[in-house]
Amino acid sequence: MPDMTTNQNVQIRSAFPKCVRIDSKPHLFCPGCGHPEVLKALGFAIDELGLQAKTAFGIDIGCSLLAWDYFNMDTVETHHGRTIPTMVGFKRANPDAVAIAYVGDGGAYAIGLSHLMNAAVRDEKIFVIVVNNAVYAMTGGQEAPTTLPGMKVSTAPSGADEHYMKAPEMIRNVNPTAFVARGITSVQPALKMLMKDALKFYLDGKGFVFVEVLSQCPLNWKTMDKPQETFDFLEKTLAKAYPVKRY
Ligand SMILES: Cc1ncc(C[n+]2csc(CCOP(=O)(O)OP(=O)(O)O)c2C)c(N)n1
Numbered sequence: 001m002p003d004m005t006t007n008q009n010v011q012i013r014s015a016f017p018k019c020v021r022i023d024s025k026p027h028l029f030c031p032g033c034g035h036p037e038v039l040k041a042l043g044f045a046i047d048e049l050g051l052q053a054k055t056a057f058g059i060d061i062g063c064s065l066l067a068w069d070y071f072n073m074d075t076v077e078t079h080h081g082r083t084i085p086t087m088v089g090f091k092r093a094n095p096d097a098v099a100i101a102y103v104g105d106g107g108a109y110a111i112g113l114s115h116l117m118n119a120a121v122r123d124e125k126i127f128v129i130v131v132n133n134a135v136y137a138m139t140g141g142q143e144a145p146t147t148l149p150g151m152k153v154s155t156a157p158s159g160a161d162e163h164y165m166k167a168p169e170m171i172r173n174v175n176p177t178a179f180v181a182r183g184i185t186s187v188q189p190a191l192k193m194l195m196k197d198a199l200k201f202y203l204d205g206k207g208f209v210f211v212e213v214l215s216q217c218p219l220n221w222k223t224m225d226k227p228q229e230t231f232d233f234l235e236k237t238l239a240k241a242y243p244v245k246r247y
């Protein structure tokens with residue numbers, strides 16, 4: 001066993017028992033990205049509930065991996081789409097821990113969909129957050145299961161087909177007692193409240209917790225210099241197809 005008392009991260013964590021870091025530094029996401037908004041809501045919710053020391057944060061391959069040292073918290077990065085079973089295993093081995101899987105919509109709804117649905121069906125005691133930006137962002141804006149009909153993306157330059165995936169609705173169907181909700185980055189207090197309620201449900205041991213968050217990707221939406229267009233697409237187009245609500 002390694003001597004944990006000499007581990008620098010463990011020492012920093014005990015010196016500053018908060019998840020949101022005070023030694024602030026520039027984040028690695030593109031300017032205007034939604035990921036930091038999701039992470040900020042989650043981090044403040046964890047700190048307000050005093051959960052930093054018992055929380056393990058799992059991140060996927062995709063832009064979520066840019067959160068690898070965003071928090072003052074134990075973090076594990078896993079293969080694309082495999083964060084959910086990794087955190088299921090972690091939780092089974094550490095029943096008192098808060099196990100969070102933070103995944104993109106490509107990772108969770110394409111390659112990782114069987115993991116997500118099986119975790120939901122088995123009512124695994126983990127908290128899954130999926131960032132829905134309607135594309136595979138990190139690899140260049142390819143079509144994802146969430147890409148909306150007619151949306152022009154790098155692998156569908158004439159517009160995506162009519163099929164798109166509403167995962168919270170699917171999860172509600174296979175697990176009627178789970179916490180299932182969809183939030184949005186643009187209303188930060190409501191997003192933090194949603195994260196807190198999800199964590200409280202989790203702490204009560206009531207079962208599987210699933211939150212999808214609609215989130216902007218100005219780089220791949222090609223709206224980097226047009227913030228109004230970014231938020232119009234997020235709030236008017238994406239949120240129309242994917243209702244922001246608790247199920
Ligand atoms: C097993 C595996 N398949 C494919 C990839 C390539 N890959 C890296 S990131 C990524 C897309 C991630 O998209 P998403 O999960 O939606 O997250 P986002 O970047 O949008 O936050 C892909 C396909 C990989 N790294 N590993």
Ligand code: SF4
Pocket residue numbers: 028029030032033034035063133137138216217218219220
């Ligand atoms: S590519 Fe998109 S999702 Fe990824 S960091 Fe940039 S804006 Fe955010």
